[in-house]
Amino acid sequence: MPNDFxxxxxxSASGILANLSFVQNEISTSYSQLSSxxxxxxxxxxxxxxxxxxxxxxxxxxxxxxxxxxxxxxxLIQTATGAMNQTxxxxxxxxxxxxxxxxxxxxxxxxSNLQDEVNQLLQQINVTAADTQFNNINLVGxxxxxxxxxxxxxxxxxxxxxxxxxxxxxxxxxxxxxxxSLTDVSTAALGISSIDLTKFLSGSSLQSSVVSSTITxxxxxxxxxxxxxxxxxxxxxxLNYTVSNLQNSSQNLQNAEATIxxxxxxxxxxxxxxxxxxxxxxxxMLGQAQQQPAAILKLLS
Amino acid sequence: xxxxxxxxTQDFLYNITNDNSRMANLENQLSTGKTLNEPSDNPLAVSxxxxxxxxxxxxxxxxxxISQGLTWMNNTSSALSNLNSALQQxxxxxxxxxNGTNQDPAALNALSATAQQMVGDVSQIMDSQQGTRYLFGxxxxxxxxxxxxxxxxxxxxxxxxxxxxxVAAGIEIPVNVxxxxxxxxxxxxxxxxxxxxxxxxxxxxxxxxxxxxSTDLQNLNAGMSQVTGLEADLGSREVRMNALNSQMSQxxxxxxxxxxVIEDANMAQVITQFNTDQTVYQAALKLGSQxxxxxxxxxxx
Numbered sequence: 001m002p003n004d005f006x007x008x009x010x011x012s013a014s015g016i017l018a019n020l021s022f023v024q025n026e027i028s029t030s031y032s033q034l035s036s037x038x039x040x041x042x043x044x045x046x047x048x049x050x051x052x053x054x055x056x057x058x059x060x061x062x063x064x065x066x067x068x069x070x071x072x073x074x075x076l077i078q079t080a081t082g083a084m085n086q087t088x089x090x091x092x093x094x095x096x097x098x099x100x101x102x103x104x105x106x107x108x109x110x111x112s113n114l115q116d117e118v119n120q121l122l123q124q125i126n127v128t129a130a131d132t133q134f135n136n137i138n139l140v141g142x143x144x145x146x147x148x149x150x151x152x153x154x155x156x157x158x159x160x161x162x163x164x165x166x167x168x169x170x171x172x173x174x175x176x177x178x179x180x181s182l183t184d185v186s187t188a189a190l191g192i193s194s195i196d197l198t199k200f201l202s203g204s205s206l207q208s209s210v211v212s213s214t215i216t217x218x219x220x221x222x223x224x225x226x227x228x229x230x231x232x233x234x235x236x237x238x239l240n241y242t243v244s245n246l247q248n249s250s251q252n253l254q255n256a257e258a259t260i261x262x263x264x265x266x267x268x269x270x271x272x273x274x275x276x277x278x279x280x281x282x283x284x285m286l287g288q289a290q291q292q293p294a295a296i297l298k299l300l301s
Numbered sequence: 302x303x304x305x306x307x308x309x310t311q312d313f314l315y316n317i318t319n320d321n322s323r324m325a326n327l328e329n330q331l332s333t334g335k336t337l338n339e340p341s342d343n344p345l346a347v348s349x350x351x352x353x354x355x356x357x358x359x360x361x362x363x364x365x366x367i368s369q370g371l372t373w374m375n376n377t378s379s380a381l382s383n384l385n386s387a388l389q390q391x392x393x394x395x396x397x398x399x400n401g402t403n404q405d406p407a408a409l410n411a412l413s414a415t416a417q418q419m420v421g422d423v424s425q426i427m428d429s430q431q432g433t434r435y436l437f438g439x440x441x442x443x444x445x446x447x448x449x450x451x452x453x454x455x456x457x458x459x460x461x462x463x464x465x466x467x468v469a470a471g472i473e474i475p476v477n478v479x480x481x482x483x484x485x486x487x488x489x490x491x492x493x494x495x496x497x498x499x500x501x502x503x504x505x506x507x508x509x510x511x512x513x514x515s516t517d518l519q520n521l522n523a524g525m526s527q528v529t530g531l532e533a534d535l536g537s538r539e540v541r542m543n544a545l546n547s548q549m550s551q552x553x554x555x556x557x558x559x560x561x562v563i564e565d566a567n568m569a570q571v572i573t574q575f576n577t578d579q580t581v582y583q584a585a586l587k588l589g590s591q592x593x594x595x596x597x598x599x600x601x602x
Contacts, residue, residue: 005569008334009561018554022547042378043536044543051533054385058525061389065396072402136405166401167511172392174519299572 005296013289020282023275030272033263040261049260056257062172063250070243073168073178077236080139080182083132084229087140087185090121091225094195095218097121101197102211108201115151115197122150122187122195129162129186138162138182145186150193159188170242178242180235183228190221306593313589320582327575330566337564346563353560360553363469367546370466370476374539377436377478380429381532384483387422388495388525391502394419395521398506399514406509413506420499424451427480437480440464446480450496456481468545474538478531491523492516498524 032041043050100106101114126148129141142162161184168178187193195217199210329338340347397403398412424447427437434442440459449456461482463475484496493501498520505513 005567006334006561006565007568008565009557011558011561014554014557018550021550042375042382042539043532044374044378044539045536047533047536047540050536051529054529054532055526058385058389058392058522058529061393062396062522065393069396069400069402072400076402135402135408137402167399168401169396169399169515169518172396173522174515177515293568296568296572299569299576 007293007296010289010293012292013286016282016286016289020279020286023279023282027272027275027279030268030275033268034265034272037263037265038261039263039268053257053261056253056260059172060250060253060257063246063253066170066172066176067243067246067250069168070170070178070239070246073166073170074236074239074243076134076137076139076166077232077239079132079134081229081232081236083128083140084185084225084232087125087128088222088225088229090125091190091192091218091222094118094121094192095215095222098195098197098211098215098218101200102206102215104206106201108198111198111200118195118197119151122192125190125192126150126186129184129189137166138164140182141184141186141189145184145188148186148188148193150187151196159186161186161189168239170239170246178235178238180231183224183231185225185228190224192217192221310593313585313593317582317585317589320578320585324575324578324582327571327578330571331568331575334566334568335564336566350560350564353556353563357553357556357560359470360549360556363467364546364549364553366466367468367542367549370468370474371539371542371546373431373436373464373476374535374542376429376431377476378532378535378539380426380436381478381528381535384423384426385525385528385532387419387426388521388528391416391419391423391499392518392521392525394506395502395514395518398509399511399518401511404509404511409506409509413503416499416503416506420451420503423499427451427484437478437483439477439479439481450480450484451499456485468542469549472545474542474545476538476542478535482531483528486527488520488523488527490526491520493520495521495524495527 033039040046040050040053097114097118101111106114126141126145129145130138130143131146132139132141140162142160144159148159162182163184165179165181170176170178183189195214197214200207200214330336337343337347337350394412394416398409398416403409403412427446427450429436435444435446437446438444438460440462441457442464444457444460446460448454449460461479463479464477465473465475468474485494487494491498498517501513502517502521505517
């Protein structure tokens, strides 16, 4: 029971003051929740919620970077398959030229002209193989491919074909990867470096065994190129699904994180208005309470 | 019985002195606002009052310790959340570097250089100070933590000790997080501590060692969970500190009121009594001047 007529200690005022500083604390919490939009602004606001949301934020950051990684992978594959498409068209042209040369109406001069064109085309395949890069990574052949000698004098075995595989990091955690091999599509790797149409004629007789082996070589090259394209296409397909899956997960996690950390604005603002009213009433009451001891002095006059 | 002049004078003097001393006591109470001005006023109440005063200053001491501790914890908490975002950026860099599309030396060098800068940021965060004391230094508050968690110097004595504050009788609460627990402790699910992980991330990004980077990523993720865990732990201690703080201020309020009850004068009562006594005193004085002054001598011819 406090002493109501004491002048040294105003118990009503100190009670009001304590309540007021409590309300003031609440108001400053409301300020930070409303202005940041977050219910949890530091670990002290809700340690468990903070830890969970922090883990989610880390996961979201990882997922977004993984999405970027997968998309880079798609770009890399598109670059590789673009080069392969070009090579495939050249192979089709080669096939046409070989068929043309196999026709008995060509003389050795014609064949020599056709071979010139074949050499150019083979060289183009090698240039494509040597030059196709993504971020300085060779995709369809090593840079030595442009040095392969095409035509009759090619000494097989002097070119070491590209043997590389790409590992894409497509998740935030270690080991969440996709791995695929790159295929060399230089003339040496496709086995068509030594195509020589001039050998179709020996004297004036058509060498049908040479013709059929040459055409088979070209067909085999087309088959192996198609299969390499199909493999890369499958990986690209997988990556597209990965991207949409990653984006989906990231989206869902961000939503989940938001429900934990975000301020319920309507609720927070209602509370804030209420606290403001309580604060104003508290201040008015404190003023009243402070005058109470002085009132006693009226007894002296 | 015979009443002599001298008896009346004696009685009058006796009464007026009594009146005077009562009024002196009341005046004393009025001017100090207290009933207890000397131990003799009320020996029992004075001894209670003294012990309440002791409790009150003890509580003020605890309140000071709590508010110091809270400042330290707030600073630590904000440094830790900076640490978290720095680590998240390093995680993104690592995910970038471990991706197969980025195996170009120039790209890797750039990633490694960025990671190196972020490690510099981490080291700066480790050296956060409050005043001239290192937040993460344990009880060795004068040695820069970066020198032993990211440098080669061995940790000084006390680097992993708790910095505890006495916040209530017999209750000590640690207010710090040590750099050694953040950086030099192997996290659950990891094989290396954060310090080693950061160093090897910078090196492995430079060399493009995808296998090592994958391990680094796992260690980094484990390390980040550990940091979040420590931050949440600090947050829980902050919650406890805040609760203690409001308990202490409530307690101090109560004790102050109790002190008021014991030592404060009931001013209404004192003033009323004083007014009454004043009237009595004035009456006595008036009586004295009228009754005591006339003597037989006055009627002598």
